[in-house]
Amino acid sequence: MFYESAAVREVEREMSAFLDGSQMKRLHECLSRVMGIKDLESPDNKALLQDFLNAKTVEGCSPRTIQYYSITLGHFIGFLNAPLHAVGTAEVRNYLASRGESGTVSNVTLDNIRRIISSFFSWLEEEEVIYKSPVRRIKKIRSVMAVKPVISDEEMEVIRDSCENLRDRAVIDLLASTGMRVGELVRLKREDIDFEKRECVVHGKGNKQRRVYFDAKAKIHLQNYLKLRSDQDPSLFVSLKAPFRPLNISGVESRLREIGREAAGLRLHPHKFRRTMATRAIDKGMPIEQVQVLLGHSKIDTTLCYAMVDQQNVKRSHSKYIG
Template identity: 45%
Template sequence: MVEQVISKVLMEMMGKGIDELKAVLYCVLSGYDISEKSTELQSVDESWKEELGAFLVRKRVEGRSDGTIEQYNLHLSRMLRYINKPAKEITESDLFMYISMYKKQRNVSSVYLDNIRLVFSSFFGWLNNKGYIAKNPAAGLDPIKAEKRIKKPLSDTELETLRRKCVIKRDIALIEFLYSTGVRASELIALNRQDIDFNSMDAVVYGKGAKERETYLNAAACMHLKEYLNTRTDGNEALFVSLKAPHDRLTVSGVEEILRRLGKATGIEKVHPHRFRRTMATNILNKGMPIEEVKEILGHAKLDTTLIYCQVNKENVKHHHRKYMSA
């Protein structure tokens, strides 16, 4: 019913200004009996807990990370508690109103909001497939459009500036390792000393979906990593640790803070782990590595994801156009 009323208002407002909104609302709403929702304490429905638990177990079996499972649980629990209905009674209108409220109250980006929509779609799609509900209420939710901004990699000058600003052996080893391997921050912090093979200059990491892949170190990454490890006197097996005792394994937030400080010290904006990943991918693509091999290095399941990471050098495009289009 709410969706029908909104649709009528929107149709009546086509080509009209804001000043006419009041008149349109009076006209449209005159055909409805409107009463304020009761503010009395309502009973709390938690019939969805078993279904949510089964869904999360399924996602864990599929190999989703703990962080991803936590995000699924957070967004779904929050939505289900707010709507306060059994899952089988939730409608597309309920979800649309919740998403609209969420955006207004939390002022989140369209990209973030669309990720929440995808979580809802996955959950209700699974319920529908398993026969828990007759219809998927999220099926009609349109993707939330967001402005696509090109996320720039670090330039050669910026990369060198960051290198020269490092006064701690751990920090130069960290940025060289990130740049050479293109690993995610979560993959980096899970590595141990024995995971590195300096002879073959590679390492095995476990990425998203518990997928194993091989990553590679260049000469600079090997050299700085060896120097860093030789300075350590702690017994922690972790590849990168904190400087202060008891020298705990670095966390994702710890890595981000190290890079944030380097960025602030050099005046370079948005220095974070993923930017080194993007920089590596862009550089090896522009130097001629096939996109399929770049995909394998990054551990992507789809080629489209790799293309998002890689910013093609326009000069290379121009050069190859002349080369292949010449008479």
């Protein structure tokens, strides 16, 4: 905290339930003046942002997530004309409104921005930089949930036929059968694969480990691919040419886009395999809690958002149970 007096801190702590950030600032200035207490220097907004990013790094957030937080919160801080401890709900709403009115972001993206700002202020509250997050009273931003397409059985065969090498076919079959994230895929080592049990351990978000399972096609293509490897790199997937460096996320994304274009102009990206696997699993009757475990989601609501049940099956079920 920024205050030297325990009495001032206690008064402000009790009043924080009734006042917003700007009102708390005025209360603090009044108490400090009346009681003759000198303020300690307030931390710089950018310094607090860096502290937050450092904390998230220690918690195990990926470099991509840290970069997204940095860009999003850096833009927010640049919009402010006040130190963070003096920011109220109105200032946050004004910022979100300006982003929405700009027409450059969707409501889904805008709500992601809201969640990141909320996470930042919650951390400031936990660190006792502020007494109360100004984002508490800002509700979730609603958006229309569009049914995102999944990969059909026919498209999957075309995609496999478009693969020019065993590595790409193994990558596709592993993504399709496990539903793992692309970041988890590129971190896999040869030793992580258990061919006998057709399973592997992946390292998910927050360095959480979970077990995923692959089908017979993925097993055969993986084994054939590894037999052709002449390098000694422990990574499961590497570049096709020397010096055989481990694949990275952008490399996988780029290659899938190329395969998609060759496969009758499909828009293909790693996440589409994940969504397809989740949809198929739920559609065939797998309990949602088990799908949640396979995907590594901490909240079941996230799993429901990923998996959209096939509408034709809903129609058939309606005829069976109701019609």
